[in-house]
Amino acid sequence: MSTYVRRIVDDELDDLFEHIAAIAIDGPKAVGKTTTAEERVDGLLKLDSKTNREAMQADPELLLRRVRPLLVDEWQKVPEVWDVVRRAVDADPTGGQFLLTGSASPAEGATAHSGAGRIGRLRMRPMTLTERGVTTPTVSTRELLTGRRPPLDGLCSLSLVDYVEEIVRSGYPGMRHLSARALRFQLDSYLRNAVDRDVPETGITVRKPDAMLAWLRAYAAATSSTASYSNLLDAATPGQSDKPSRSTSIAYRDALTQVWLVDPVPAWTPSGHPLSRLAQTPKHHLADPALAARLLGLSVDALLDGDGKPLGPQAGSMLGRLFESLATLCVRVVAQAADAAVGHLRTRNGDHDIDLVVVRDDGKVLAVEVKLATTVADQDTKHLRWLADRLGDSLLDAIVIYTGPNAYRRRDGIGVVPLGSIGA
Known part of the structure; x- marks a missing residue:
C-alpha cells in the first residue's frame, strides 16, 4: 500500500502532464523529485546507476525502447538524453510521455537544444x-490573486517556537524523521557534498572548496537581504587583505544556483506602472532556511535567544530573516501552483521595501509583507499602503504574514494571515 504524501506540485502535474509530452522537474537534491515523479510513470531509468549511465552514454537512443510514461532520473549525468527526448517529442507530441528529474543544470553546451517548446520545466522546492x-x-493564495479581496478567517495553532523549530527542522522529506544530532550531521554532509561533489559534477572546477563554503556561510548571513557581493566576499574572508575578485563571488553564486542550492528572489520590475527608482538586486535565499541556520550554527534555542549577526542593508534579527525565508519558501510554492511569479520590491534609497510581490500573468500583483510578530500595527502596513497608492487597481490584494493565531482583515482592507494558514 502506497504511503506517498501528495505535494503541492502534484496538483500542477495533474493539470499539465496529460497535455505536455515531456516535463523536467528541477530542484535541489533530496527535495522529493524522484518520489513524486515515480507516482506517475510505468518506466524508470536511473542515471545515477553506473550500468545505466554507461549504456546511455554509448547509445542514448536506447531510452526510447523503454516503457512510457518514462522517468529519466538524474538526466544531467548523461545530458545527451535531453536531446533524445526533445527529438522524440518533435516526432510525437502526445502528452504524458516523459518526466525528467535533475538536481543540477548541466554545463553550458552539454545539450544541443534548450528544449523550449518541447520540454516543460517545473520547479520543486x-x-x-x-x-x-x-x-x-x-x-x-489562488483566491487572493483573484482581486476579490475575500473575508479572511481561521485559527492557526502554530506558535513562535513551532515556527523556529520548523526553520531548523528543514523541508527535505528524508530529514524530517531524524533526531537533532542526526539532522545536524545530514545538513552538514549535504552542504559539504554540494561543494565537493555536486558543483564539480556540473563541469565547474572548485579550486578551493572551503572558500566556497565560507562564501556560502556569508550568503546565509545575508538571508532575506540584498547585500552586495562585495559585502559577501568581505564577510567570507575577514582579515584577509588579498581577497577574491567580485567575479569569483559571482562564479560561486552561479555554481551554487546551478545545483539549485541558492534560490534568490528577483527584484520585481513592473511595466506600465508609475514606479521608478527601484533597486534591481535580488534578495538572497538558500533552498531551505534550515541550510542557512546550520551554516550559521544556529539552533532553536540560539535563534530564540537572538543569536546570529545578519549581513546586509535591511534591519532585523537573524530569526526575523529566517522567518521571512521560511515564508518565502511557502509563498513561492503556492504561487507557482497558482501560475504566478514571485519577486520583491525595494526602492534604491531603501525607503520602501515590499518583501514579496506575487505577480499574475497580466502584471497585477498581490503584495506581501512578512513580520516576526504576533500583532500587526499601522506601522507594519505603511509600505503596503504606499504601494496601493501607486498601483491602484493593479494591486489585487495586500497581506501581512505574521506569527499570530488569527487570519482577518484590518479596517483598511489589508489582510493579516498567520504563516501556517497560507495555502494554495
Missing part, C-alpha cells in the same frame, strides 16, 4: 508547512 503536516491552511 522543499516542503511547505502544509506539506509537512504541521498545519492546515485556511487562506487560499
Whole structure:
C-alpha cells in the first residue's frame, strides 16, 4: 500500500502532464523529485546507476525502447538524453510521455537544444508547512490573486517556537524523521557534498572548496537581504587583505544556483506602472532556511535567544530573516501552483521595501509583507499602503504574514494571515 504524501506540485502535474509530452522537474537534491515523479510513470531509468549511465552514454537512443510514461532520473549525468527526448517529442507530441528529474543544470553546451517548446520545466522546492503536516491552511493564495479581496478567517495553532523549530527542522522529506544530532550531521554532509561533489559534477572546477563554503556561510548571513557581493566576499574572508575578485563571488553564486542550492528572489520590475527608482538586486535565499541556520550554527534555542549577526542593508534579527525565508519558501510554492511569479520590491534609497510581490500573468500583483510578530500595527502596513497608492487597481490584494493565531482583515482592507494558514 502506497504511503506517498501528495505535494503541492502534484496538483500542477495533474493539470499539465496529460497535455505536455515531456516535463523536467528541477530542484535541489533530496527535495522529493524522484518520489513524486515515480507516482506517475510505468518506466524508470536511473542515471545515477553506473550500468545505466554507461549504456546511455554509448547509445542514448536506447531510452526510447523503454516503457512510457518514462522517468529519466538524474538526466544531467548523461545530458545527451535531453536531446533524445526533445527529438522524440518533435516526432510525437502526445502528452504524458516523459518526466525528467535533475538536481543540477548541466554545463553550458552539454545539450544541443534548450528544449523550449518541447520540454516543460517545473520547479520543486522543499516542503511547505502544509506539506509537512504541521498545519492546515485556511487562506487560499489562488483566491487572493483573484482581486476579490475575500473575508479572511481561521485559527492557526502554530506558535513562535513551532515556527523556529520548523526553520531548523528543514523541508527535505528524508530529514524530517531524524533526531537533532542526526539532522545536524545530514545538513552538514549535504552542504559539504554540494561543494565537493555536486558543483564539480556540473563541469565547474572548485579550486578551493572551503572558500566556497565560507562564501556560502556569508550568503546565509545575508538571508532575506540584498547585500552586495562585495559585502559577501568581505564577510567570507575577514582579515584577509588579498581577497577574491567580485567575479569569483559571482562564479560561486552561479555554481551554487546551478545545483539549485541558492534560490534568490528577483527584484520585481513592473511595466506600465508609475514606479521608478527601484533597486534591481535580488534578495538572497538558500533552498531551505534550515541550510542557512546550520551554516550559521544556529539552533532553536540560539535563534530564540537572538543569536546570529545578519549581513546586509535591511534591519532585523537573524530569526526575523529566517522567518521571512521560511515564508518565502511557502509563498513561492503556492504561487507557482497558482501560475504566478514571485519577486520583491525595494526602492534604491531603501525607503520602501515590499518583501514579496506575487505577480499574475497580466502584471497585477498581490503584495506581501512578512513580520516576526504576533500583532500587526499601522506601522507594519505603511509600505503596503504606499504601494496601493501607486498601483491602484493593479494591486489585487495586500497581506501581512505574521506569527499570530488569527487570519482577518484590518479596517483598511489589508489582510493579516498567520504563516501556517497560507495555502494554495
